[in-house]
Amino acid sequence: MKQIIFITSNKHKVREANKIGKSFGVEFKQKFFSYPEIRADSVNDVAKEGAKYCYEKLRKALIVEDSGLFINALNKFPGTYSKFVLGKIGLDGILRLMQNKKDRTAFFVSSVGFADKNQIKTFNGVVKGKIAKKIRGSCGFGYDPVFIPNGFRKTYGEDDKIKNKTSHRFKSITKFCKWYHKYS
Amino acid sequence: MKQIIFITSNKHKVREANKIGKSFGVEFKQKFFSYPEIRADSVNDVAKEGAKYCYEKLRKALIVEDSGLFINALNKFPGTYSKFVLGKIGLDGILRLMQNKKDRTAFFVSSVGFADKNQIKTFNGVVKGKIAKKIRGSCGFGYDPVFIPNGFRKTYGEDDKIKNKTSHRFKSITKFCKWYHKYS
Numbered sequence: 001m002k003q004i005i006f007i008t009s010n011k012h013k014v015r016e017a018n019k020i021g022k023s024f025g026v027e028f029k030q031k032f033f034s035y036p037e038i039r040a041d042s043v044n045d046v047a048k049e050g051a052k053y054c055y056e057k058l059r060k061a062l063i064v065e066d067s068g069l070f071i072n073a074l075n076k077f078p079g080t081y082s083k084f085v086l087g088k089i090g091l092d093g094i095l096r097l098m099q100n101k102k103d104r105t106a107f108f109v110s111s112v113g114f115a116d117k118n119q120i121k122t123f124n125g126v127v128k129g130k131i132a133k134k135i136r137g138s139c140g141f142g143y144d145p146v147f148i149p150n151g152f153r154k155t156y157g158e159d160d161k162i163k164n165k166t167s168h169r170f171k172s173i174t175k176f177c178k179w180y181h182k183y184s
Numbered sequence: 185m186k187q188i189i190f191i192t193s194n195k196h197k198v199r200e201a202n203k204i205g206k207s208f209g210v211e212f213k214q215k216f217f218s219y220p221e222i223r224a225d226s227v228n229d230v231a232k233e234g235a236k237y238c239y240e241k242l243r244k245a246l247i248v249e250d251s252g253l254f255i256n257a258l259n260k261f262p263g264t265y266s267k268f269v270l271g272k273i274g275l276d277g278i279l280r281l282m283q284n285k286k287d288r289t290a291f292f293v294s295s296v297g298f299a300d301k302n303q304i305k306t307f308n309g310v311v312k313g314k315i316a317k318k319i320r321g322s323c324g325f326g327y328d329p330v331f332i333p334n335g336f337r338k339t340y341g342e343d344d345k346i347k348n349k350t351s352h353r354f355k356s357i358t359k360f361c362k363w364y365h366k367y368s
């Protein structure tokens with residue numbers, strides 16, 4: 001097993017990552033470390049700057065992960081501010097903003113930022129879907145109970161098996177693992 | 185007239201500031217310069233870091249200003265993300281989030297961040313009020329058409345004279361001018 005530090009305060013993310021990492025022989029070790037998140041339109045930039053900052057302080061190979069939900073009818077809101085917005089207005093607020101919107105399409109983006117003494121690198125994953133009309137299910141975290149991935153009828157909140165195989169984070173972490181298990 | 189550089193892309197802010205500065209003999213000169221805004225819960229921190237960053241790059245005495253609308257029923261949303269949120273969901277989105285909310289109280293906060301070779305200093309202003317039930321008026325900018333300051337019945341959008349004498353930015357800029365016109 002090849003280990004890597006995962007800087008996050010979110011244990012759900014680490015659990016998700018370790019389910020994926022297993023088949024690549026990659027193990028994620030959670031570490032709490034506070035870093036400034038820049039204001040940017042792309043999660044890729046947030047992850048890149050976050051990884052860079054953490055490496056400069058800790059001087060150990062590590063990853064950070066940033067993700068966001070981008071709703072087309074809301075001009076890509078809440079985007080890179082997804083966590084902040086959810087904490088303030090909740091899923092109820094999102095559904096309220098989506099009342100009577102015909103276009104319910106949205107996408108999640110995840111970006112893994114890796115940094116060590118040699119380089120800074122990002123790995124991105126996207127999943128497209130739509131916003132449900134009400135909160136459905138209680139699996140997962142964040143926006144999962146209102147997100148229905150394309151090709152499915154259930155939200156991520158109703159079926160975390162679907163999430164674990166299709167999600168933005170599944171894709172970004174998989175890309176990272178494929179690269180990292182060969183990297184030395 | 186004593187001049188000071190005002191780093192902002194918003195000409196409305198500079199116009200507001202100059203109306204106030206006149207009686208103190210302070211003139212604000214707009215300068216466009218892009219600086220990273222940190223993610224923080226207080227506009228004071230955003231203004232402080234912004235002023236510091238700009239001074240380090242430009243090496244001239246300057247101010248930046250950050251402001252936000254904090255709505256109590258929405259857990260202080262949109263707060264330091266006010267500009268971003270307005271650009272995404274608009275005033276309609278804010279009113280939608282406030283549908284059926286009994287508590288419509290809110291407050292604006294403005295923070296002026298000053299930096300020169302000697303120091304970094306902030307000047308804060310707050311105005312309390314409530315969120316109107318619909319968009320009223322077209323004066324001012326930002327959230328002005330939905331904000332009714334305490335003691336008045338009109339929104340800032342309906343009466344910019346009230347705004348110019350009571351607003352958060354009126355207060356922060358006034359504090360700055362009082363201090364700056366004596367400072368050398």
